[in-house]
Structure formats: C-alpha cells, structure tokens
Amino acid sequence: MTTISESRETMPDSITSGMHAPAPSPARRSLLCQMAALALGAVSSPAFAQHGDLGLVTPPVRLDDAWLVDQTGEKRLLSDLLHQRVTALQTVYTGCGTICPLQGALFSAVQGRIAQIPARRPMRLLSVGIDPLSDSPSALRAWLARYQASSAWNAATPALADVDRMRAALSGSNAPLGDIADHSTQVYCFDANAMLRWRSADLPRVEDICDVLGALART
Known part of the structure; x- marks a missing residue:
C-alpha cells in the first residue's frame, strides 16, 4: 500500500517544484499548505480500498x-463522457481535505x-x-x-445507487470498498471506445499517466 510520505517522494517535479515559487496565488498557497501538512504527517494516511491487477x-x-450530473448541472451518460476521447479518470470527493x-x-x-x-485523438480528464x-x-x-481546469477537464457525480457499483468496476476487485474516506487514488485510463485499458498504482506519476494517454491517443 502506498503511504502519504511515499507518495510525496514519488510526486513529479511539476507538482513539487511550485513549493518554492515566489508569491503564489491564494488558491495555490492553500493547496501548498495542505500538501505540506500531509508531508509532515499532520494527516493520517487513509487505508486505500483494495484493488485488482495494476497496469x-x-x-x-x-x-x-x-447517469451522472456534471459541473454544469447537465445529466450525462458515462458512455457519452468517455466516448470519442481518450480519458484519464479519478475518483474524488469535494469535501476531502486529505488526499484529494x-x-x-x-x-x-x-x-x-x-x-x-x-x-491522433483528443484527450480528456474526468474527476x-x-x-x-x-x-x-x-x-x-x-x-x-x-485547479484552473480547462475545458478538457470535467467533473461529474453518479447517483448514490451507482457509486459503489462504479467504484467496484473501476477497481477490478471483489474486496470490500470501505467508506469514501478510504477511496482509491488510482487513475483509470479509457480508450476512445470507452473501454478501460489501464489501472495505475495509487497516486501514480504524471509521466506514467501521460505515457498511457499518449499511447491510447495514437492508436
């Protein structure tokens, strides 16, 4: 299981280098403070949900x-959110102040x-x-x-009855999911036909996600 401290050590320079940038914005400063708290062990490491095979x-x-409701309030099918774009998907909850x-x-x-x-194909991020x-x-x-998301980064929430079913399908494991505080920090990559093609380790490297997205987008 990946711990918070191990995850911090493997986080890419593109995330950690900003910790020394001059005069960060208030939002960035808040984020950096939270990350520093994690690094100092101020927040205990969550017991991430078990998952199936990686890679x-x-x-x-x-x-x-x-059906999911996106950030605009529009009701959209998961298949429509994934179709025709290579997608990296993560699960989060907006009230989370630890790992999210x-x-x-x-x-x-x-x-x-x-x-x-x-x-050859467009790419999308989906929280x-x-x-x-x-x-x-x-x-x-x-x-x-x-996080200053562009139009290529969307967010959507499924109905309560569908949350655990979706989490289980993403994880590929029959192990108990636990509550949302123990949610997986994996990233799941889908091809442009809405097929799940890759499961990362917890809190993967930026380079790994980009490599997989690039491979799927070139096919």
Whole structure:
C-alpha cells in the first residue's frame, strides 16, 4: 500500500517544484499548505480500498452505463463522457481535505502536459465525485476552478445507487470498498471506445499517466 510520505517522494517535479515559487496565488498557497501538512504527517494516511491487477487491463473492460450530473448541472451518460476521447479518470470527493488535493494537483500537472503529447485523438480528464450528497454541480465547479481546469477537464457525480457499483468496476476487485474516506487514488485510463485499458498504482506519476494517454491517443 502506498503511504502519504511515499507518495510525496514519488510526486513529479511539476507538482513539487511550485513549493518554492515566489508569491503564489491564494488558491495555490492553500493547496501548498495542505500538501505540506500531509508531508509532515499532520494527516493520517487513509487505508486505500483494495484493488485488482495494476497496469494493462486484459481484456479491456466496458463499465456498465450510468447517469451522472456534471459541473454544469447537465445529466450525462458515462458512455457519452468517455466516448470519442481518450480519458484519464479519478475518483474524488469535494469535501476531502486529505488526499484529494494531491489528486487534484496530479491532474493539474497532467493537464499542463497534454498539449505536448503527440496524438491522433483528443484527450480528456474526468474527476468523478463519489459523495453524491455533497458533490453537487456547484461543488464540482469549485473543485475544477481550484485547479484552473480547462475545458478538457470535467467533473461529474453518479447517483448514490451507482457509486459503489462504479467504484467496484473501476477497481477490478471483489474486496470490500470501505467508506469514501478510504477511496482509491488510482487513475483509470479509457480508450476512445470507452473501454478501460489501464489501472495505475495509487497516486501514480504524471509521466506514467501521460505515457498511457499518449499511447491510447495514437492508436
């Protein structure tokens, strides 16, 4: 299991180098303070949900379809959110003050590199809220704004009845999921046909996500 301190040590320079940048914005300063608290052990490491095999998903998996509500309040099918774009998906909840800020910083760093990835197909980032009682469209908009998300980074929340089913399908494991505070910090990459093709380790490196997105986008 990846600990917070181990994750910090393997976080890429694109995330950690900003800790010494002059005059960060208030939002950036808040994020950096939270990251520093994690590094100092001020927050205990969550027991991440168990997951199945890491790496390439063979054969690829198509998740059962479900309705989600995105940051604009629009109701959208999961298949539509994934179709025609290569997608990196993460699960978060907007009220999280421990590991989720690192997940947001991770996707922010990936977002900054997407434009430089040679690709035949467009790429997308998707943050899936797993606390439907709190992850409202306005909360999702605030989450995206916090990390200066572009139009290629969206967020959406499934119905309460679909959350655990989606989490289990993403993990590829039959082990108990635990509550949302113990949610996985994996990243899941889908091809442009909405097929799950790769499961990362917890809090993967930016380079690994970009390599997989690039490979899928060039096919």
